[in-house]
Amino acid sequence: MSYHEKVYDITRQIPVGKFSTYGSIADYLHLGSARMVGWALKQIDFMDDSIPAHRVLNSKGELSGRNAFPTPETMQVRLEMEGIKVKNWKVVDYDGCYWHPQELDEL
């Protein structure tokens, strides 16, 4: 299983109304670099739109990948539809919506 698939696998498991970050995913999968997560995610839009890539943000809760979507607003609109408030390209309630893949092991 390539690391892209692992990234997609984790991304698909992010709960609705929550978001995760490149760093936490890279850390959970032991990729050694958050850049790899971002790289893997940008490959998605043209191969599988069932992956909620909009729920993966940078360490500050900012929508750094908005430009890779059809329109920059797509990412924010999807997040707000799921209940995550976004202001000036960043999550308002960071601590309240943050989700770490580590929680998969605690179930």
Add this chain to the structure above:
DNA sequence: ACTATGACTCGAG
């Protein structure tokens, strides 16, 4: 083999 480029991150100023 080498360089440049990221949906990145963290600390310092």
Add this chain to the structure above:
DNA sequence: CCTCGAGCCATAG
């Protein structure tokens, strides 16, 4: 809030 530098590593040319 913003800028820099360093560390990161798969991919593209």
